[in-house]
Amino acid sequence: MLCSKKLAHHFVRWSYELMEQILKVYIYSEGARPVFHTPVLKGIYASEGWFMKLLKRNKKFVTKNPKKAHLFYLPFSSRMLEETLYVPDSHSRRNLVRYLSDYLDIIIQRHNFWNRTAGADHFLVACHDWAPSETKRIMANCIRALCNADIKEGFQFGKDVSLPETYIRAEKNPLREIGGKRLSKRRTLAFFAGNMHGYLRPILLNNWENKDPDMKIFGKISKVSYVQYMKSSKYCICAKGYEVNSPRVVEAIFYECVPVIISDNFIPPFFETLNWEAFAIFVPEKDIPKLKDILVSIPDRRYREMQRRVKLVQQHFLWHVKPVKYDIFNMILHSIWHNRVFGVRTR
Secondary structure: OOOHHHHHHHHHHHHHHHHHHHEEEEOOOOOOOEEEEOOOOOOHHHHHHHHHHHHHHHOOOOOOOOOHHOOOEEOOOOOHHHHHOOOOOOOHHHHHHHOOOOOOOOHHHHOOOOHHHHOEEEEEEEEEOOHHHHHHHOOOOEEEEEEEEEEEOOOOOOOOEEOOOOOOOOOOOOOOOOOOOOOHHHHHEEOOOOOOOOOHHHHHHHOOOOOOEEEEEEEOOOOHHHHHHHHEEEEEEEEEOOOOOOOOHHHHHHHOEEEEEEEEOOOOOOOOOOHHHHHOOOHHHHHHHHHEEEEEEEOHHHHHHHHHHHHHHHHOOOOOOOOOOOOOHHHHHHHHHHHHOOOEEEO
């Protein structure tokens, strides 16, 4: 695992090994489908679904006896909550929040575990953009693993967890097309393509679309072209959309392209354990006009080392049908465990 200091490296490894030895998780059985217990395993919100699916069938970490549990999982899907209950064009999420609140009332009435810690040993895993606002009041004291890890939206250091947003295209083979071209074949300096969500991407295109042959900056393009550009570019631009997070961050790692993150308030996944500055570039939003200058100023030796480290950390961002040590499932669970045991509690 990549950490900034040798001492931190040993601490993280010790923490991970301790988790594997002793952690027990209790999964509440309450909650009606499809909002609860029904994972979505494809698309940009698939992280919450894959985590739910893999935890539910994990015999090592899951316990049926809540008295033995260190952590309690609230198994709802933020994607299914929106899909099932949101009234189109209503611009209101009150009924979604009320539904979660009613569920939590049932948990509190039937069990005494929530009240022991005011929910501090409970956690949720949610990838929809609305999850921070839906949970910030009623589940504020929980450990919230969120794709939309925005410090301006109430994400709390030391308590909450940044959940990797992974775009799963093939449910039966989440590792399809993994990897990219060797360095000598990566002839594009920087690549971006996507819908014009939010205020930042139009700025990116206004500055760079069709302005420089080294900067392949587009709006929406075909999936095939998108993947090929990712596989053959040195740097992949991960510009925020409506929210701070983007599946491009993990996609860049997936295709062995150095991520260039342009999202001022975004907390990257596994920041408790990974030294992101060793394998990614962070560009302030205001510096979009200087983007090429920033990238070409990076020495080739440093780029090569960053790309090597992208390939090294890739293992931490891969879903496996059967989890393997240090993969994304175990890393998410470790982040939750880490913040519960070692995190700074905020009440």
